Amino acid sequence: MLLVAALTGCESLQRKLTRKKKAQPPPAPVTVFQDYSAAMTPLDRYQKHYAIFDYWNAGLLAALEARPLNPKRVTLASTEALGELETMKSLLTEAVAARLDPLVKEQTKIHQEVLSPGLDAYRSAIVARRLEAHTRLIHRDFFWRKVQDELKPKE
Numbered sequence: 093m094l095l096v097a098a099l100t101g102c103e104s105l106q107r108k109l110t111r112k113k114k115a116q117p118p119p120a121p122v123t124v125f126q127d128y129s130a131a132m133t134p135l136d137r138y139q140k141h142y143a144i145f146d147y148w149n150a151g152l153l154a155a156l157e158a159r160p161l162n163p164k165r166v167t168l169a170s171t172e173a174l175g176e177l178e179t180m181k182s183l184l185t186e187a188v189a190a191r192l193d194p195l196v197k198e199q200t201k202i203h204q205e206v207l208s209p210g211l212d213a214y215r216s217a218i219v220a221r222r223l224e225a226h227t228r229l230i231h232r233d234f235f236w237r238k239v240q241d242e243l244k245p246k247e
Contacts, residue, residue: 134243138183139236145176149227156206156220161213170206174199180234188242192234198226 132140152169155162177199181192205211205219 134183134246135236135240138180138239138243141176141179141183142234142236145173145180145230148173148176149223149230152206153220153223153227156216156223159213161211161216163211166206166211166216170203174203177230183243184239185242185244188234188239195226195230195234198222202226 129137148169152166152173155166155169158165174196177192177196181189181196184192202219202223205215211219
């Protein structure tokens with residue numbers, strides 16, 4: 093019996109004693125990003141920044157009306173909305189950018205008020221009303237269809 097076991101071998105014992113190869117992680121995929129921003133027309137670029145501004149501005153308004161007030165969310169939305177509005181201004185010709193400048197200054201005042209440490213539910217409601225009026229002015233005068241002929245040419 094011992095001879096038969098030695099000649100045929102014990103497969104389970106042999107499996108236990110053999111060293112198994114470690115599993116190697118799969119190779120990292122090669123990603124090559126293409127820059128499509130060069131193919132954008134000035135109107136496409138303005139539409140993109142207008143839509144992003146609209147998103148962050150609506151987020152700011154929702155954050156100001158939310159209870160309890162989340163200061164980090166309000167700060168982020170205000171910062172991004174102001175940045176997009178300034179980008180929109182840079183895409184316009186000088187005459188139209190001069191008309192947008194007071195609105196950028198008003199958005200900056202709202203941003204500073206939002207960043208102030210004493211922002212409570214009462215003050216946030218007042219800021220939200222100012223922001224709604226401010227947003228209506230931007231939508232009325234600087235919607236992309238109204239300023240599509242006033243954009244700076246592609247550089």
